[in-house]
Amino acid sequence: MTQPVSSRPTLLSVNVNAVAYLRNRREVPWPNLTDIARAILQAGAHGITVHPRPDERHIRFSDLPDLSRLIAEEFPQAEFNIEGYPTRHFIDLVLENKPHQVTLVPDTPEQSTSDHGWDFAADGGMLLPVAQQFKAAGIRVSYFVDANPADPALAQQAGADRIEFYTGPYADQTSPDATGRELARIKATADAARQLGTAGASPALMMNAGHDLTVDNLPALRQAIPDLAEVSIGHAITADALMLGFPEAVRRYLRVLGHAA
Numbered sequence: 001m002t003q004p005v006s007s008r009p010t011l012l013s014v015n016v017n018a019v020a021y022l023r024n025r026r027e028v029p030w031p032n033l034t035d036i037a038r039a040i041l042q043a044g045a046h047g048i049t050v051h052p053r054p055d056e057r058h059i060r061f062s063d064l065p066d067l068s069r070l071i072a073e074e075f076p077q078a079e080f081n082i083e084g085y086p087t088r089h090f091i092d093l094v095l096e097n098k099p100h101q102v103t104l105v106p107d108t109p110e111q112s113t114s115d116h117g118w119d120f121a122a123d124g125g126m127l128l129p130v131a132q133q134f135k136a137a138g139i140r141v142s143y144f145v146d147a148n149p150a151d152p153a154l155a156q157q158a159g160a161d162r163i164e165f166y167t168g169p170y171a172d173q174t175s176p177d178a179t180g181r182e183l184a185r186i187k188a189t190a191d192a193a194r195q196l197g198t199a200g201a202s203p204a205l206m207m208n209a210g211h212d213l214t215v216d217n218l219p220a221l222r223q224a225i226p227d228l229a230e231v232s233i234g235h236a237i238t239a240d241a242l243m244l245g246f247p248e249a250v251r252r253y254l255r256v257l258g259h260a261a
């Protein structure tokens with residue numbers, strides 16, 4: 001079995017959907033999404049994630065140019081990651097706003113939040129030309145996947161540069177046994193992704209993770225996947241920020257992810 005390469009620190013991308021949700025309660029421009037994203041990046045986070053949904057219930061399509069410009073002009077080393085289902089409108093939004101990474105998620109418009117990864121047997125044929133279009137524009141493609149060892153190879157066939165583990169089933173368990181079983185599934189899927197790097201010409205698939213991650217459930221996840229490249233975290237870090245402020249909340253997550261912060 002291919003061993004994890006190293007236990008390098010995992011990068012932190014902060015999802016600002018929840019901040020936009022709060023702003024949208026009123027017809028006022030605060031909390032200001034750009035100012036919050038700036039504070040997050042100044043505190044040391046490595047990137048900003050947004051998941052615009054078709055009803056614009058949190059991220060508005062008009063937020064994307066502002067965030068893209070903030071990163072390009074003030075934090076050129078940071079990563080902008082846009083998540084979503086690849087409708088024609090979403091594809092155009094991504095191409096216009098040129099993030100470093102697009103994470104394709106199989107959510108239907110009415111879904112309240114993400115709750116599963118791609119079914120590559122059903123959707124791989126549709127996804128490949130979409131991935132090729134993004135890659136031709138210089139945008140890295142990541143697919144949201146369930147913990148299933150068959151999926152990394154299928155994701156790669158569908159054009160993936162990376163996969164993002166859907167960590168809800170791991171994070172949301174309440175018994176240690178069930179948590180351990182979910183973690184073992186993620187670990188087996190990570191092993192399968194690493195194997196792709198040894199299978200010949202195909203490059204290794206790097207691994208991201210996200211959904212319901214917290215300072216409490218991250219350490220075991222990192223121990224299971226020492227080469228986890230990036231996590232995107234929104235709901236829990238925003239909850240922490242309400243108590244601590246974003247700069248201190250970001251620094252707490254950075255410490256848990258192996259960074260000196």
Ligand SMILES: CC(=O)[C@@H](O)[C@H](O)COP(=O)(O)O
Binds near residue numbers: 015051083105114234
């Ligand atoms: C893909 C994923 O797990 C996150 O993007 C999550 O779904 C955030 O979306 P909401 O903020 O709309 O719940």
Ligand SMILES: NCC(=O)COP(=O)(O)O
Binds near residue numbers: 213
């Ligand atoms: N890709 C996952 C993400 O961006 C944030 O998910 P959550 O922390 O809000 O559950």
